[in-house]
Amino acid sequence: MKKIDWNLLNETIFWWEKKRIIFNIVVGLSGLLSLIVVSPYFFGIIEIIGILIWAILANILYSSGILIEIINLYYYSSEVKFFKYRFGLYVLGSFLYCAVTFFYPFLYFFPTFD
Secondary structure, eight states: OOOOOHHHHHHHHHHHHHHHHHHHHHHHHHHHHHHHHHOOSOOOHHHHHHHHHHHHHHHHHHHHHHHHHHHHHHHSTTOSOGGGTHHHHHHHHHHHHHHHHHHHHHHHHOSSOO
């Protein structure tokens, strides 16, 4: 059985989970700003379900940062030292997800841009 550094594991999970609320707020605000800019002429239950699915997907993808660090910790005994890059990965992932969240309503409500 592999020996796990429980302190490092707890610190990794705590670091990512502490920033999850900031991620969710920023992604939500970028989506809200996009909807204000697009100002759709229809907005029904399908769109609300889509937003909920989008939020769940955002959190699943956000959890991949935690998962990558845990896999590195368990299988590679922290050889790669992902914790050195975690803030950069957090910022990059947040920015990319916000960009997709902002531009997706334009594609949804104006698919042809005529």
